[in-house]
Amino acid sequence: MLTSDEVVFLENLGRRDVAIVGGKNASLGEMVQHLSNLGISVPPGFATTANAFRRFLKGNGLDQLISETLRDHEAERISLKEAGQKIRAAIVAGDWPDGLEDAIRRAYRSLSERAGQSEIAVAVRSSATAEDLPNASFAGQQETFLNVVGEDALLSACRKCYASLYTDRAITYRKLMGFDDQLVALSVGVQKMVRSDLGGSGVMFSIDTETGFDKVVLINAAWGLGENVVQGAVTPDEIQVYKPFLERDGLVPIIEKQLGSKELKMLYAHGEHGRKVRNVPTSKAERARFVLSDAEALELARQAVTIEGHYGVPMDMEWAKDGETGKLFIVQARPETVESQRKIGVFESYSVKKHGAELVRGLAVGEKIASGQVCLVGSPEEMNRFVDGAVLVTESTDPDWVPIMKRAAAIVTDHGGRTSHAAIVSRELGVPALVGCANATELLHDQQEVTVSCAEGDVGHVYEGISELQVQEFDLKDVPETRTKVMLNMANPATAARWWRLPADGVGLARMEFVVANTVRVHPEALLHFDDLRDESARAEIDALTKGYENKADYFVDTLSLGLARIAAVAYPNPMILRMSDFKTNEYADLLGGAQFEPHEDNPMIGWRGASRYYDPAYRDGFRLECRAVRRLRDTIGFDNVMVMIPFCRTPGEADRVLEIMREEGLERGVKGLQVYVMCEIPSNVIRAEEFASRFDGFSIGSNDLTQLTLGVDRDSDRLPHLFDERDPAVEWMIRTVIRKAHDAGAKVGLCGQAPSNYPAFARVLVDAGIDSISVVPDSFLQVKKHVAQGEAE
Structure with a gap:
């Protein structure tokens, strides 16, 4: 049902509607329209349009404020932090224009009625009109709010999504990628929450993220809601499935299973303000077993192959398992933006000829090697002490870290898997990274000279000192x-x-x-x-x-x-x-x-x-x-x-x-x-x-x-x-x-x-x-x- 030109249900959207509802929501609509009959389950929902966003800004007189504030930042009259705070505060304080608030309320009521509930719990996700493109992922640039219940809470979350288009990291990333701020709008996606708090969730790629090997599906999984996997707050399970054998009866073509520590799980927190979710430690039993059974991993892999086949390009997807029904859902799908863009005819091979003692090991992201001095950073607020060309060492990263990640020679984190924020962004920036090291922040110290090697397979190493490197180029033409x-x-x-x-x-x-x-x-x-x-x-x-x-x-x-x-x-x-x-x-x-x-x-x-x-x-x-x-x-x-x-x-x-x-x-x-x-x-x-x-x-x-x-x-x-x-x-x-x-x-x-x-x-x-x-x-x-x-x- 088309509620208005400002609110559209997912079944009425397709991938050609990126300019209307952004890459994320357009892709969700595409799957609902064309892949539901092929076994792809997407939670129902609706999206506000780019037109709604522009009307909200215009109705509150924010266009001029945003332009002037960004010009002041470009002229170095105010800092990036000051510019972002000023714009976000103005958006959050804005009023909904006539008709738009009512359209969102009516869409939410309709979604609740479909589910047979008076007030359904929803996930509220940002979808910028320039994101999830084949050459730019904008990974995690805008906000997501989970377990939002009620019309007023939904309207508040929508404002915050709008405001998140102007976080420091989002402003910086658009500038880095050459996108004009005036041409980027934001759509808000509202979907029924999957009870993955009682089950599990994660990320999967229809390609090997480190080598581009196109015959595997890579699945990461953790208990609870999926934000922990995306943000790299936990080290997830990792499963690889061989795609060509998925349709052969009687086979179990799983070629890798790595048990992750899954230190935390994100749960609903009913009655709390804000996002209404909380992190709790996982039990020993949960850490000791896989989130997915083999049969569930194969079902997810088949869905990945179906989605990839429809889009015709390698895909990056988020999934969730409902703990009440056991059903698996796809909650996001976007083109993979790194390996699929690599030149096919030429590739490089890196190796360490001589190296010092191993100090730390973790999951390798990329295949490169980098040397430099360690710079331990506890939070993005300390980014002013980061030295360009240093090795960034921290517990985990989120999109706030992008401004210093792009200046790092290499990145080393205690937590996270190969589909975490740190991994995705470091691949896109071409920076070698080690994630899920567990204790790097304890074992490494500031100004320590180290070499970070991602050229020795899945396991990466931090070696003492500046190592002797070798780079070979292979031309396959x-x-x-x-x-x-x-x-x-x-x-x-x-x-x-x-x-x-x-x-x-x-x-x-x-x-x-x-x-x-x-x-x-x-x-x-x-x-x-x-x-x-x-x-x-x-x-x-x-x-x-x-x-x-x-x-x-x-x-x-x-x-x-x-x-x-x-x-x-x-x-x-x-x-x-x-x-x-x-x-x-x-x-x-x-x-x-x-x-x-x-x-x-x-x-x-x-x-x-x-x-x-x-x-x-x-x-x-x-x-x-x-x-x-x-x-x-x-x-x-x-x-x-x-x-x-x-x-x-x-x-x-x-x-x-x-x-x-x-x-x-x-x-x-x-x-x-x-x-x-x-x-x-x-x-x-x-x-x-x-x-x-x-x-x-x-x-x-x-x-x-x-x-x-x-x-x-x-x-x-x-x-x-x-x-x-x-x-x-x-x-x-x-x-x-x-x-x-x-x-x-x-x-x-x-x-x-x-x-x-x-x-x-x-x-x-x-x-x-x-x-x-x-x-x-x-x-x-x-x-x-x-x-x-x-x-x-x-």
Whole structure:
């Protein structure tokens, strides 16, 4: 129903109405009109128009006052703070013009009647006509008022929304983005409150906010009303969902779950003045469990995909779960404004070559690195003491902080997640940030020289001192086509998505042991025999890591499969060749609880490792857990592009024993498209290549170990480096021979190692020998691709 030209119900609005009701309200109307029948639920409501705002200003004679006040500020006759206060006070004291007040009252009554209530609780949100645009988010620039009940309270909240168009941060941001104050108007959105105070709420993006990886939905969640997540007052849960598998029946394509501390929750506070909400600490039980079930996370992700598909661009959305009905609602949707604007053809990679001791860690925002002196700031009122180019360290930020955030080299906060205000604004400004650090304001001090690194994956670090940095630029416009597949070596799930734009042919080597060491952290036997564990310190740490798991072995399967899924997601639909764990005994012993289950070996490099462990009674059950993680990765999450590789398999007899255990665990070669490779790193793999080829689909040459064992040279010896050379004729003979024998038997051969990167001629030798694929670290991809193209052209 159209109440007037100044008040419009959401169902009568669409995204073409930005000039009338601002980006936020236009988007809500668009979803109500076009997406309700596709399962997108938006709370009902109405909006005041830009015309109503202009009429309010004109009726109170405020146009001239605003213009003169802003001119006085521009001429430095008054401060920004004085200008903003003067304008806001005048707006809040204004009277409603004839007819406009009555229109708002009648719309509120109609909304209440629709809900079957006399006075419905509403959220009152500001929607500027220049916000939520593809190139400017105006994140949190204007006010929101929650749990507003009654006509008089609504009218008061509307005035305050109008006034918030002239906060210090809003005036500054418009100037920064080049928007003319005279051309920006404000609409007020009034929506039925979702009882998320009894449930939860949060933010989600239809794109990875740090890398631009476009195949995931990122969801942040906290208990209670959503302001805490948006403002970064809490560290929320974080869930990533793989979009391409959402419509496949029976799959649960969640590829990351990080439990947030969720320190506070915002609740209704009936009877109080003002916003009528309050923050209370969460319980231990609430902090220890996820806000969303897996099914709810998948439902939200499907809604994100639907909304993105309708708008045709990556989207930034806010959601709320009604605690009474369990229903999920979308309460805002706007275009994502950072990653979607990035140039596709060129990207930069940052790395720290040398750094000092780690001082603080948190969630990394962006992929850059910055150094400078720490400047601890407690509140925006202290912004005059901030030094340009310093590292801003504070508990959390809100839009009042924007004037100093844009002057910072980097930003570090105690609270917040990757969808908090600090994260959103720092991305937009191109400033690296660490959020959710917990204790940065306690551990860092003013004028301390530090380096803030967001270039090492999801976890960012603050290092002591000014570090040595390296920046590489990758131009993807002229990548040559090659017959030989060039793939990537990957181990760290946290950094995998950084490389999704590389036109690689898949992941030729994914190192399981890295994920076990850095993500799982626990020896599998320590989980299987937890009650017998003698190390009390390890028991306590394992108990904390596995909280919520009745069967501690399930922690290993779940955590390992999720870590591997983030690598598989970057490769899909190309193959990911996953090497099963290839720790040496001393490395297994370093895992939590591991020392009790590992023997001491004088030479673990050629000791109890690889296939020999997998069928041994002392580790066989641990290997079964590895297999179950891979089966979950393929069958439950959905990454059937994952192939398995067995390392250090000395004899065909060992291969038979390992393959039998895999078959028992539901990983049978040839079933559901599963291919199984073997590492070629021992001379016996070459000598008996025909026998290995009858058991495996292919070989992956580990050039380091093959060189070491062919030449009898310890690759780590500081006395024999002149003898360790993958280009030695004996090693080349081994490589050419296994390629010939494998191809004769119908098996494929790849090579994973640095030699093709280090020696261009070596890449051409591999091409000449007929290698099927070469797998290298991402930094070397373009270089090796060019070497291979040259070799194929010769």
